[in-house]
Amino acid sequence: MVRDSGKDSGKTAQLESLHAVDVFEFARNHNEASGVLNLDAMPRMLAEVPVGAPVPQVPFAWRLSGSVTKAPGADGEREERWLTLAVKGSLWLECQRCLGPYEQALAAETRYLIVDTDAEADARPMDDDEADVVVGSRQFDLIELIEEELLLSLPLVPKHEMCPSVHDSLLTGVDGSESSFDENEAPQESEKPNPFAALKALKGDGSGSNGKGKLKS
Secondary structure, eight states: OOOEEOOOOOOOOOOOOTTTTOOOHHHHTTEEEEEOOOOOOHHHHHTHHHHHHHHTTTOEEEEEEEEEEEETTEEEEEEEEEEEEEEEEEEEOTTTTTTEEEEEEEEEEEEEEEEEEHHHHHSSSSSOOOOOOEEEEEOOHHHHHHHHHHHHHSSSSSOSSSSSOGGGGGTTTTOOOBOOTTTSSSSOOOOOOHHHHHHHHHHHSSSSSOOOOOOOO
């Protein structure tokens, strides 16, 4: 169980560089900051944009807030420092169904527990759903964290809700030849042997007026 430390929150901070943020001080002072970030500042996100997508891209809006809570520890109460990052915007992706570009809305909000070392981060339970863990720094790269948050919010299979057209690859065979597919044509059922016909043929092979087969000795 955690509770607020009781300090005032919501102080607006002016970040001189998003590549060098003192997240310890930011959380300790319960600061808040917000702004916009252009796509060209995030190369991994930029790589997701397909060729032929409309340009320019709309900037992503982000908001960062810090806080401190008290939690029970082995030697009494201990201080925990937190960051909450919210980011939203849109990105052009390639639809995996029609292979055309489409605009995907993205929005994410994550709470991070700030720890001092990688060892502390590794010691946190993997099934802790309360928050993610981030190793803090006095030269913390906030842009990298924003980009990571956006990458995690990308859909596993990008696609239109309804594709405007069907890609040519769906209308041709694997060798590039024209497919005979007709969406109005009823599917043909595969021919299966009639078990009654086989039984009739078996009876017809026997001799005698009763039609029964004759045992061989």
